[in-house]
Amino acid sequence: MKASDTLKQLPHKTIERLSQYRRALLICLDNKKDHIFSHEIAKIQHITPVQVRRDLMLIGYSGTLRKGYNIQELIDLISDIIDSNRGxxxxxxxxxxxxxxxxxxxxxxxxxxxxxxxxxxxxxxxxxxxxxxxxxxxxxxxxxxxxxxxxxxxxxxxxxxxxxxxxxxxxxxxxxxxxxxxxxxxxxxxxxxxxxDMITTLEKVSFYVKMENERAADHVIQRKNQGTVASDF
Amino acid sequence: MKASDTLKQLPHKTIERLSQYRRALLICLDNKKDHIFSHEIAKIQHITPVQVRRDLMLIGYSGTLRKGYNIQELIDLISDIIDSNRGxxxxxxxxxxxxxxxxxxxxxxxxxxxxxxxxxxxxxxxxxxxxxxxxxxxxxxxxxxxxxxxxxxxxxxxxxxxxxxxxxxxxxxxxxxxxxxxxxxxxxxxxxxxxxDMITTLEKVSFYVKMENERAADHVIQRKNQGTVASDF
DNA sequence: GATTAATTGTTAAATTTATAACAATGCAAA
DNA sequence: TTTGCATTGTTATAAATTTAACAATTAATC
CATH class of the missing domain: 3.40.50.720 (NAD(P)-binding Rossmann-like Domain)
Incomplete structure (x- = not known):
């Protein structure tokens, strides 16, 4: 199987993350560093270092042990994969x-x-x-x-x-x-x-904010109940 | 377990789809129909009817056999779930x-x-x-x-x-x-x-368009090769 | 009234995605 | 030089998500 065939089978989620890695790496280029660790990328993207390493494994990129990944190299490789040659x-x-x-x-x-x-x-x-x-x-x-x-x-x-x-x-x-x-x-x-559709994302945020509000309210009730029980002694 | 606890555990993807179902249903309200089948919702959302039925099962909504789901009822139930009471x-x-x-x-x-x-x-x-x-x-x-x-x-x-x-x-x-x-x-x-980030979505489209282009090009090459082989006879 | 076809609801299986576990390695400090 | 530790790369496991399978049922048709 050709390398290009492997790339065709990259998970959809990995494709999305590669785009995000590149974006983050392009920003990092300014910061005079030339290498970056998986846990640094992970922190920026709010994901785990394992996920980063696994994605990079899937595209066949190897970093340097205890030194991390070369930022420019990684940008170039990701570009090779997700960009079209001719534009x-x-x-x-x-x-x-x-x-x-x-x-x-x-x-x-x-x-x-x-x-x-x-x-x-x-x-x-x-x-x-x-x-x-x-x-x-x-x-x-x-x-x-x-x-x-x-x-x-x-x-x-x-x-x-x-x-x-x-x-x-x-x-x-x-x-x-x-x-x-x-x-x-x-x-x-x-x-x-x-x-x-942008409304879906906003409604999702709204839902989880609502949930958090209700959870917090429940805790207040639980504390109140505990308090009542305790005062019975 | 309370009903509200069940709702707290709704899969993230289901939350997103519920928002999308409601949007689609609100549009359908105009069309004088009062019921809709799972396969109709599915078609609009580019997903399978099973997925629709499963999501509705998770929120505890029952349709009518061979008649489908009551559009207004379903809108109201989804609103109950994803909207906050007080706004x-x-x-x-x-x-x-x-x-x-x-x-x-x-x-x-x-x-x-x-x-x-x-x-x-x-x-x-x-x-x-x-x-x-x-x-x-x-x-x-x-x-x-x-x-x-x-x-x-x-x-x-x-x-x-x-x-x-x-x-x-x-x-x-x-x-x-x-x-x-x-x-x-x-x-x-x-x-x-x-x-x-909007650029990620565009780059994803770009990636799959590129892949489709390459796949099409490969097929042309295969056809050419077959043609060449055939002409050897 | 019986038969057929279509649709729902739900459990089971498959697929996709993410996480954990851990060996291998090599840098840094002692 | 040796030891310890941080980091990578990869396989194995777990979790999340989707799809399939199918029984149950009812509306429509004959």
Whole structure:
């Protein structure tokens, strides 16, 4: 089995963490250190050192005993694995606040992942540029996507438009879609889809805060009961 | 064991899906149907019907055989589970594009989860309102958080400020933090933290698109090789 | 009224993911 | 130089999550 085959079987969670390791390592580069221990990476990412070592084992990277991992080497290896050699072009559909936020956020962050176009229906936006990325009319989607060799589309239109937008993207030959609207879309086999709705994350935080509140309240009740029992003596 | 204890042990993934089910069900409410099958929910969420049924089993909800689940009942039950009775107040720290996007996105969406304040350091923003939510100076954070009984903070400041912001939130007595910056933060025990970096999701899509491209290229090579072999005869 | 097909609810099995255990190694201190 | 200790790499175990299997049941059809 080729090395590339092994990489194809990397656990999904490992892929996510590799992206996060690289991000953390890029920040570490500034700090004049050239090596980092598994427990240091782990601390940053709120996970265990074992998990870090196991992930690195899976991608075949070896550190130096009692010295840790070479930061630059590790960044390069992770980049080899998760980046595409020739680079991948991305478009954002919907230049509202979220679209602009993503555009600012990504601009120039990754060599191999470039946002090269945005789309909107608002005439005030069409024809202008944000961060040097031109905004096209949505009606030109297929033409631009093919011309610019765009493979990934990020959907940040209003929820009511998410499905039609996904269909347009698919019809334009897109390979992957990242949907930020709260309305799930459907894509045919062969198009990779990631749904990401921000309300779910907030509701999850809310749930665990609620749980913690209730747990704390229960403890108060228990202490009160104990107190009552004790005073009976 | 009390029913509430069972709920405390709901798998994390089930919590996330419950939030998503509710969102989907709320959309379905419009469509004049009053019942929905597990396979219909599953289709919307890109998961299997079994998973849906199993999640609903865990929260103790029973549907009607061959008729499905009552949409309104199910919405109400999920709300009972994931919402806090008395409601939870939320603040957004950082009124850039992302902060504004989240504010617009959430406004009025959930009864029990209200964004009640935002913070920034830009004098042009302080004192004004977006979607009727006032923007305060970050220096007033502790005062406002205590006065407004804010329990959750969403961090959308520039990455360089994420750590100091998290510390301020913790010092103000926050219970949960949702960090949207690419720089992980640290919080003490008892504060629930969810990191969400948008670049990880995009890089994951990118990785699987790359893999699919390589797989397709491999197939072409295989076909070519087969062709070559065949032509030898 | 009997039969068929579809759907739920639940237990069991499989898969995925995370953690623990520990041998091997080599740096640092004695 | 030797000893102790921290750290890696890896296998084994455990936990979490998903999927499968299937009995039970009821609505619709014949």
């Amino acid at each position: 991948i072009n991305v478009a954002i559909i919907g230049m509202g606040n979220l679209g602009r936020a993503l555009l600012n956020y990504f601009s120039g962050k990754r060599h191999k992942l470039s946002i090269v176009a945005s789309f909107d229906i608002n005439p005030d936006k069409i024809g202008k540029s944000v961060n040097k990325i031109p905004c096209y009319n949505i009606t030109e989607m297929e033409k631009v996507i093919k011309r610019e060799n765009i493979e990934i589309g990020i959907i940040t239109v209003p929820a009511s438009q998410s499905m039609i937008t996904a269909k347009q993207l698919v019809d334009s030959g897109i390979k992957g879609i990242l949907n930020y609207t709260p309305k799930p879309v459907e894509v045919p086999e062969g198009v990779y889809l990631e749904e990401y | 939870i107040n939320v603040a957004i720290i950082g009124m850039g594009n992302l902060g504004r996007a989240l504010l617009n996105y959430f406004s009025g969406k959930r009864h029990k989860l209200s964004i009640v304040a935002s913070f920034d350091i830009n004098p042009d923003k302080i004192g004004k309102s977006v979607n009727k939510i006032p923007c305060y100076n970050i220096t007033e954070m502790e005062k406002v958080i205590k006065r407004e009984n804010i329990e959750i903070g969403i961090i959308t400041v520039p990455a360089s400020q994420s750590m100091i912001t998290a510390k301020q939130l913790v010092d103000s007595g926050i219970k949960g933090i949702l960090n949207y910056t690419p720089k992980p933060v640290e919080v003490p025990e008892g504060v629930y933290l969810e990191e969400y």
